[in-house]
Amino acid sequence: MNSICFSRVSVHVAVDGSDVPKTLLHDFSLELTERRIAVIGANGSGKSTLLRLLNGLIVPSTGTVVVHGVDSVSDVRRVRSNVGFVFTDPLSQLVMPTGREDVELSLRRSVKNSKERAARAEAVLDRFGLLHLADQSIYELSGGERQLLALAAVLAVDPTVLVLDEPSTLLDLRNRELLRRTIAGLDQQVIMSTHDLDLALDMDRVLVVESGRIVFDGGAADGVARYRALCAAALDDVGHGARLGDVPR
Numbered sequence: 300m301n302s303i304c305f306s307r308v309s310v311h312v313a314v315d316g317s318d319v320p321k322t323l324l325h326d327f328s329l330e331l332t333e334r335r336i337a338v339i340g341a342n343g344s345g346k347s348t349l350l351r352l353l354n355g356l357i358v359p360s361t362g363t364v365v366v367h368g369v370d371s372v373s374d375v376r377r378v379r380s381n382v383g384f385v386f387t388d389p390l391s392q393l394v395m396p397t398g399r400e401d402v403e404l405s406l407r408r409s410v411k412n413s414k415e416r417a418a419r420a421e422a423v424l425d426r427f428g429l430l431h432l433a434d435q436s437i438y439e440l441s442g443g444e445r446q447l448l449a450l451a452a453v454l455a456v457d458p459t460v461l462v463l464d465e466p467s468t469l470l471d472l473r474n475r476e477l478l479r480r481t482i483a484g485l486d487q488q489v490i491m492s493t494h495d496l497d498l499a500l501d502m503d504r505v506l507v508v509e510s511g512r513i514v515f516d517g518g519a520a521d522g523v524a525r526y527r528a529l530c531a532a533a534l535d536d537v538g539h540g541a542r543l544g545d546v547p548r
């Protein structure tokens with residue numbers, strides 16, 4: 300029950316002007332039972348696509364995704380209430396003028412009493428060291444402060460599973476360390492994509508994605524080594540005309 304099951308999943312999208320759909324993820328099956336899982340790989344390899352399957356943001360073209368016993372397509376509302384999803388860009392997630400209001404908005408369903416809700420929001424902001432910024436416009440916050448706020452707003456409702464799409468991109472060294480400690484202390488199952496290999500090394504299991512395929516699935520140290528080897532091979536191609544945005548094929 301406390302696992303994430305991808306069964307014969309693939310993701311294809313229609314491309315304008317072409318009869319041939321583009322494959323974002325090739326057929327794969329996985330059962331994820333570990334508490335801490337990282338998805339690593341090159342830009343455009345398919346990490347976010349894989350994560351977005353977990354809360355029904357992307358519907359699989361084939362197969363099923365079942366998160367802690369809940370089907371991501373047939374029971375999308377329940378899956379979304381169980382799965383907290385933190386986006387790479389916090390501004391695509393923070394919708395209220397201030398952090399306090401945003402956390403209170405997250406809590407509106409679970410805490411009906413407004414005074415109680417305000418107290419809970421205050422406690423959540425305090426837990427993340429964000430209380431002094433609670434009433435500042437989100438547009439006046441730094442990128443890292445916004446990223447932490449987006450995480451706090453999602454954790455406020457205590458989801459069963461936490462999905463983090465590149466959670467440390469905007470964080471300084473100290474906040475990255477705080478994020479690592481926060482993740483280590485959470486009760487939730489956590490699945491994240493990251494380019495921060497130190498963060499990936501903390502995980503119980505690492506998936507390496509390359510051109511829409513899971514090319515490695517195993518321990519963190521071996522996963523990071525595999526990804527480094529893939530990068531080294533791609534860099535060798537630079538001498539043969541590869542460009543910055545090229546996706547390995």
Ligand SMILES: Nc1ncnc2c1ncn2[C@@H]1O[C@H](COP(=O)(O)OP(=O)(O)OP(=O)(O)O)[C@@H](O)[C@H]1O
Nearest residue numbers: 312321323340341342343344345346347348349492
């Ligand atoms: N709706 C779509 N239509 C066409 N192509 C798409 C669509 N969504 C994603 N893609 C393409 O699928 C590929 C995988 O995208 P995805 O966002 O999963 O990559 P990623 O591994 O998370 O990359 P990054 O590390 O840069 O965030 C990319 O080449 C992207 O351009």
